[in-house]
Amino acid sequence: MSIYQPRFAPSRRTLLKGTGALIAGITFLPRFSQAEEEKKLNLYNYDTYIGETTLADFNGATGIETKMDLFADMDELFSKMKAGNPGYDAMVVSNDYLERMVKANMVTPLDHSKIPNMSNIDPAFLDPKFDPGRKYSIPYMWGTIGLGFRTSAVEGGMLDSWKTVFDSDKYAGKISVLGDAQNVLGCALKYLGFSFNSTDPAELKKVEDLLVAQKKNIKVFAPDNGQDLLASGEVVVCQEWNGDIAQVMVEDKDLNYIVPKEGTNIWEDTWAIPVNGPHPGNAHVFLNFILDAENGSKIATTVQYATPNAAAKKLMPPEYTGSPAIYPPQDVLTKCESTIYLGEEIQKMRDEIWTKIQAA
Amino acid sequence: MDNWKDNKNVFWTLAGPGTFWLVMFFVVPLAFLFIMSFGGKAIINGEMSITEYDYFTGFGNYLRSLDPLYLGIMWKTIWVSAIATVLCLVTAYPIAFGICFAPERWKPILLMLVVLPFWINLLIRTYALIAVFRTQGYVNLALGTVGLGPYEMLYNNFAVIFGLVYVYMPFMVLPLYATIERLDKSFLEASLDLGASQYTTFLKVTVPLTMPGIVTGVILVFIPCLGSFLTPDLLGGANAVMIGNVIERQFKAANDWPFGAAISFMLMFATFAALMLRAFIASRSRGVDV
Amino acid sequence: MATQPKPGSGPLDYGSRLWLKILFIVIYIMLYVPIITLIAFSFNTDKRGVVWRGFTLDNYTKAWNNSALIEAMTNSLTIAFIATIISTIIGAMVAVMLWRFRFFGKGTYEAFMGLPIVIPEICMGVALLLFFNVSGMMNFVVAMPWPLNLANIVIAHVAFCFPFVTIVVRSRLVGFNRQLEEASKDLGASEWQTFWKVIVPFMMPGLVAGALLAFTLSLDDFVITFFTSGPETVTFPVKVYSLVRRGVSPEINAASTVLIVITVVATIIAMKLQAPEKSGKG
Numbered sequence: 001m002s003i004y005q006p007r008f009a010p011s012r013r014t015l016l017k018g019t020g021a022l023i024a025g026i027t028f029l030p031r032f033s034q035a036e037e038e039k040k041l042n043l044y045n046y047d048t049y050i051g052e053t054t055l056a057d058f059n060g061a062t063g064i065e066t067k068m069d070l071f072a073d074m075d076e077l078f079s080k081m082k083a084g085n086p087g088y089d090a091m092v093v094s095n096d097y098l099e100r101m102v103k104a105n106m107v108t109p110l111d112h113s114k115i116p117n118m119s120n121i122d123p124a125f126l127d128p129k130f131d132p133g134r135k136y137s138i139p140y141m142w143g144t145i146g147l148g149f150r151t152s153a154v155e156g157g158m159l160d161s162w163k164t165v166f167d168s169d170k171y172a173g174k175i176s177v178l179g180d181a182q183n184v185l186g187c188a189l190k191y192l193g194f195s196f197n198s199t200d201p202a203e204l205k206k207v208e209d210l211l212v213a214q215k216k217n218i219k220v221f222a223p224d225n226g227q228d229l230l231a232s233g234e235v236v237v238c239q240e241w242n243g244d245i246a247q248v249m250v251e252d253k254d255l256n257y258i259v260p261k262e263g264t265n266i267w268e269d270t271w272a273i274p275v276n277g278p279h280p281g282n283a284h285v286f287l288n289f290i291l292d293a294e295n296g297s298k299i300a301t302t303v304q305y306a307t308p309n310a311a312a313k314k315l316m317p318p319e320y321t322g323s324p325a326i327y328p329p330q331d332v333l334t335k336c337e338s339t340i341y342l343g344e345e346i347q348k349m350r351d352e353i354w355t356k357i358q359a360a
Numbered sequence: 361m362d363n364w365k366d367n368k369n370v371f372w373t374l375a376g377p378g379t380f381w382l383v384m385f386f387v388v389p390l391a392f393l394f395i396m397s398f399g400g401k402a403i404i405n406g407e408m409s410i411t412e413y414d415y416f417t418g419f420g421n422y423l424r425s426l427d428p429l430y431l432g433i434m435w436k437t438i439w440v441s442a443i444a445t446v447l448c449l450v451t452a453y454p455i456a457f458g459i460c461f462a463p464e465r466w467k468p469i470l471l472m473l474v475v476l477p478f479w480i481n482l483l484i485r486t487y488a489l490i491a492v493f494r495t496q497g498y499v500n501l502a503l504g505t506v507g508l509g510p511y512e513m514l515y516n517n518f519a520v521i522f523g524l525v526y527v528y529m530p531f532m533v534l535p536l537y538a539t540i541e542r543l544d545k546s547f548l549e550a551s552l553d554l555g556a557s558q559y560t561t562f563l564k565v566t567v568p569l570t571m572p573g574i575v576t577g578v579i580l581v582f583i584p585c586l587g588s589f590l591t592p593d594l595l596g597g598a599n600a601v602m603i604g605n606v607i608e609r610q611f612k613a614a615n616d617w618p619f620g621a622a623i624s625f626m627l628m629f630a631t632f633a634a635l636m637l638r639a640f641i642a643s644r645s646r647g648v649d650v
Numbered sequence: 651m652a653t654q655p656k657p658g659s660g661p662l663d664y665g666s667r668l669w670l671k672i673l674f675i676v677i678y679i680m681l682y683v684p685i686i687t688l689i690a691f692s693f694n695t696d697k698r699g700v701v702w703r704g705f706t707l708d709n710y711t712k713a714w715n716n717s718a719l720i721e722a723m724t725n726s727l728t729i730a731f732i733a734t735i736i737s738t739i740i741g742a743m744v745a746v747m748l749w750r751f752r753f754f755g756k757g758t759y760e761a762f763m764g765l766p767i768v769i770p771e772i773c774m775g776v777a778l779l780l781f782f783n784v785s786g787m788m789n790f791v792v793a794m795p796w797p798l799n800l801a802n803i804v805i806a807h808v809a810f811c812f813p814f815v816t817i818v819v820r821s822r823l824v825g826f827n828r829q830l831e832e833a834s835k836d837l838g839a840s841e842w843q844t845f846w847k848v849i850v851p852f853m854m855p856g857l858v859a860g861a862l863l864a865f866t867l868s869l870d871d872f873v874i875t876f877f878t879s880g881p882e883t884v885t886f887p888v889k890v891y892s893l894v895r896r897g898v899s900p901e902i903n904a905a906s907t908v909l910i911v912i913t914v915v916a917t918i919i920a921m922k923l924q925a926p927e928k929s930g931k932g
Contacts, residue, residue: 042882047896067718069884070892079612083783086880173512220515220597225896233495234514351616355609359433359601364753370841374747377740378763378812385809386766386774389781393773396780451677458670472918477681479917481870483887484906487894488684491691498687529681587770590872594894604772611776611877621780624773631770 041282043068044077044091046224048247049141049269051299058289064282072223073180081106081274089277090286095130095268096182098137099341107136107272114284117291120311128268130341137270138287141243141305144266144328144336145183146259148230148245149237162191162260165218165239166210172217174236179223181354182339183265184211187239190262196337199346208353212360221358230255243305246325250304257325263335268308397421397621421622430606434626437603440517441585444524448532448581449574451525456536460543471537478530486594489523490514493595515597523591528584532577539573540566571641579638583631603627689910692903709904719905722889729800729885730868733807737864740808741815742857746849748816749823766810775877778806782878802878803885807868814867815860822856862920866913 039062047070051057055066069088071077074097080086081101093101101107112118118126118138125139147164151157155170165175166188177184186196188207198204222229226238227248245257271290273283289295296312306326307313313321320326328336341347364371400417424430459470477485492498493513500510513519547569551561567574589604596602603623610620693705713719744763748756766774781787782802791801826849834844850857872887879888886909893902 047892067721067882072895075615076612079615082615083779087882215598218598219512228896348616355606355616356429358598358609359429359606361752362750364751367751367841371747371751371753374743374750378744378747378816381740381809381812382762382766385778385781385805389777390769390773392780392784393777454670454673455677458674473678474681476914476917477685479866479870479913480685480910481872481887481890481906481913483872483890483894484688484909485684487890487902487906488688490894492684492687498683526681526684583768583770587772589772590891604770607772607776611779617776617780620776624770624776627770628773631768635768 037279037281039064039282041066041090041279041286042088042277043286044071044080044088045069046071046092048244049092049303051295051302054290054295054299057295057298058286061289062282062285064285066286072225073178074182075180076223085274085276087278088274089279089283090271090273092140092269093137093272094339095128095270096339096341098270098272099130100347101272101274102131102136103341106274108275108277108280109135110137110273110287111284114281115288115291117288120291120293120296120309122308122310122313125268125308131270137272138291139308140269140271140290141300141303142266142268142308143242143305143326144259144332145178145187145239145264146242146245146257147237148227148240148248148255148257150230150233150254151256152254153236158256159237159258160261162187162262164237166191166214169217171236173219174234175218176220176222176226176229176235176238177218178226178239179221181350184239184357185350185353186265186339187260190264190337191260193262196263196265197340197342199342201349204349204353208356211357215357215360241305242325242328243303246304246323247302249325259328259332259336261335263337265339266333266336267339393621393624396618397625399618399621417618421619422626424619425622425626430603430623433601433606434603434630436601437586438630440521440600440602441524441582444521444528444585445532445578445582447521447525448529449578452529452532452536452577453574456533456540459533459537460540474533475530482527482590485527486523486591489519489526489595493519493522514595515600517596517600519595519597520592520600520602523595524585524588527591528581531580531584535573535576535580536570537573539570539576543569575638575641579634582634586631586634587627685910688903689907692900692907694900694903709900710908712901713904713908716901716905718884719886719889722884722886723905723908725800725883726869726886729803729807730865732800733804733811733868734861734865736804736808737811737815737868738857738861741812741860741864742819742853744812745816745819745823745856746845746853749820749826763813763816766813771810771873774806774810775874778802778809778874779877799880800883803875803883806874806878807871810871810874811864811867814863818860818863819853819856822853822859826852859920862916866916869909869913 041058041064043066045068050068055068058064058066071080074094077091077093078097078100081088081091082104085106093107098107112134115138118134121134121139125142127133128139131137147159147162149159149164153171153174164170165177185204185207188211189198189203190196192203192206192210194200194203194207219235220229222235222238222240224244226235226240227244229235230238230240230245231248231252240257242257242259245255249255249257271287273280273287277283290299291309293309293311293315296307296309297315300307300309300312300316300320304320304326307316324332395415398418398421399415400420455474459467459474462470490497494500495510495512495514497514499513504510543566547565548561551565552558556564587604588602589608592600592602592605593608596605604627607620607623607627610616610623692709693707694709748760748763753759782791787802791799830848830852831844834848835841839847870887871885872891875885876888876891879885886905890902890905893899
């Protein structure tokens with residue numbers, strides 16, 4: 001065949017030279033601005049879990065451009081961050097998951113000198129067991145998990161027990177529960193009379209059997225939008241966070257929320273700074289910002305959860321501070337347990353049970 | 361066709377980038393996944409680690425994936441995919457057939473109309489179905505005007521199957537159209553002239569001759585259905601879980617990557633089995649090849 | 651070759667059968683109703699998106715002002731653009747190589763090229779997630795400025811796009827008359843010149859079709875991007891997914907309609923360019 005010299009060589013060289021110069025140019029650009037943090041912030045949070053204007057207010061006050069990504073539950077947050085921080089500066093973490101992440105070295109200690117507004121926090125929240133001295137986090141909101149339901153569709157207009165979602169086909173096909181192992185298994189444990197944080201395999205097996213049998217009556221696992229399903233009529237009763245239900249209760253007077261008589265858990269959500277975040281300085285500024293009384297009260301008004309910020313609470317109206325959905329009365333509180341991180345072995349056991357239930 | 365040795369420079373230049381890309385960013389990741397499927401969470405200082413993994417702890421994950429529970433889901437996934445595929449075939453065949461026999465000037469338009477939805481984002485099309493099927497959705501609204509009660513059409517197997525058919529139907533139409541178009545119509549005419557009914561002609565002449573197209577279409581639909589997780593995730597609710605969802609959960613929420621890797625490979629084996637079945641059937645058919 | 655029967659009532663004239671026409675219309679309606687309602691309700695004022703309350707373009711302005719959505723859209727388009735260019739080049743090169751040369755193990759190689767098309771997307775997504783993490787590429791790339799931090803996603807997209815380009819270009823090359831190539835060489839042109847001035851112009855419709863295919867595949871991709879994206883590298887389908895999980899809202903409809911329009915326009919252009927498929931023209 002033909003023996004002509006392939007003339008790829010010269011053009012290839014010029015192409016390579018050009019590309020090399022281009023890449024070198026681009027990578028050199030940011031070096032100059034790396035001296036100070038750029039005015040950006042990446043947050044990772046639940047949906048509808050911040051004030052309506054908070055991010056815009058923050059941008060206005062500091063000039064820092066803020067983006068907020070959403071996750072549906074703690075499992076999603078954890079697995080995303082575990083694979084390596086993809087670029088978040090601050091995240092909302094529940095108390096038990098914070099413990100887990102501290103143990104896995106996934107969060108950095110806070111620089112309290114940059115967060116003077118910590119003085120606004122109610123002293124009861126300043127030294128919790130899961131984060132002594134608030135080394136890694138600031139408290140954000142606390143609350144309970146319970147039943148949201150539509151009074152007109154429910155017998156007697158009132159519910160009182162976890163039985164409705166875990167052990168009965170009364171509203172079959174119109175029930176939704178949360179989407180993560182911790183909260184569903186925990187509440188089911190409470191229903192059966194065991195501890196929310198039980199590690200006893202026999203007790204866990206009972207819960208597994210209970211839920212596998214109940215599965216056919218559950219319409220959908222709704223990690224964060226149970227209240228939407230309730231509002232749109234897809235479901236009639238749902239296991240949900242109290243504030244989520246309180247939010248839709250404002251729009252729809254037919255909805256209500258109760259903590260079942262068997263008890264439930266008390267959770268506390270916090271803001272923490274993950275390791276390898278690109279803008280830790282801005283993250284501290286943000287944490288300080290939301291601890292401010294005014295900003296804190298705006299957040300509480302939107303999300304309708306209980307705030308651990310004493311200064312913010314003072315600015316809230318009586319409908320909020322007196323609402324039993326948001327601030328449960330003492331007799332309810334005694335039946336509630338805090339979620340504890342139980343170690344990876346137990347976690348794996350619970351996850352396996354959960355996968356089995358989901359697959360059933 | 362030249363022998364590659366005649367022009368090694370050109371050969372390697374042309375083959376280089378593509379091969380490198382596939383090896384580096386396809387084969388190697390799959391190899392990583394395969395290795396991980398034999399791993400497990402590391403035990404550090406007597407306590408199970410949160411983030412570290414041991415490599416090669418044995419076949420535990422595969423054994424676990426053969427647990428009746430997961431086999432049950434795999435079976436159900438195959439079942440659902442099969443039903444969806446058959447429904448696709450049944451709806452796509454008349455369409456393809458009709459387009460072939462339509463007047464010339466209509467053909468490209470009709471074809472484009474069928475293919476167009478395929479180009480629209482899968483997520484968006486699935487999302488559109490939510491609004492249509494939910495309790496306060498359009499279908500129930502329309503039924504409500506004639507007094508028929510709201511039906512639960514979402515968050516169940518019906519929704520998933522309908523969603524799969526809806527999303528993959530264009531995949532089925534194209535190969536069918538290609539085969540039917542190349543079919544020598546005189547065969548059909550001959551059959552009819554010889555006295556066979558339309559029905560018999562269809563069964564005994566048309567279908568066997570278009571079998572390659574049918575098989576291609578079936579494969580093009582069945583395999584994505586097997587691996588789909590978006591459709592059951594958005595439309596399926598608690599009780600219409602497919603194997604894709606289980607895999608996704610292992611990598612996201614359940615934090616058990618080795619197990620997820622093992623199930624992924626089980627899924628791939630199922631896919632390859634389906635493909636080999638296809639090759640087998642295709643080699644035995646005598647129809648017009650697509 | 652099939653003779654087209656005269657329109658009328660011949661035994662093969664299925665086109666005029668009533669039942670076929672009805673079936674057609676029913677199926678086409680079912681195919682389009684969800685999409686049309688989606689587009690129609692993007693103009694609705696009702697927040698829950700069910701009852702028609704009034705015509706408005708508010709949802710579009712809201713979507714336009716939603717900087718997260720716009721950024722996701724920009725990312726999607728950028729990734730699609732870059733991935734298309736790379737895929738088309740690589741894919742075409744492999745196509746030419748396969749068309750031109752025979753070599754030991756060619757059948758296996760072709761099957762190997764077909765793997766990304768056949769593997770369930772979710773398997774590829776998780777494999778890439780694992781690979782990027784273990785190899786440290788995830789951390790490395792994420793720290794880079796835009797658009798370099800999209801590199802991981804671009805790499806992933808190219809990996810599953812270029813085999814499609816190869817198939818399309820190859821089917822186009824089948825019609826190429828090698829004598830033209832030989833003539834060119836006999837007249838003194840080098841390999842390179844022959845390639846650019848004879849083969850490439852012939853391949854062009856295939857290249858364009860392949861490029862458009864790659865573009866749409868990349869733009870639409872959800873599964874693989876879902877597993878490999880981070881906060882600064884969210885693409886449009888991934889963003890819509892996180893919104894969709896919350897339920898139906900007209901703003902999503904508006905954003906979706908925009909994506910539909912882009913896709914439809916690209917497809918129509920592709921099909922128009924595919925149409926003059928007469929081979930041999932240089």
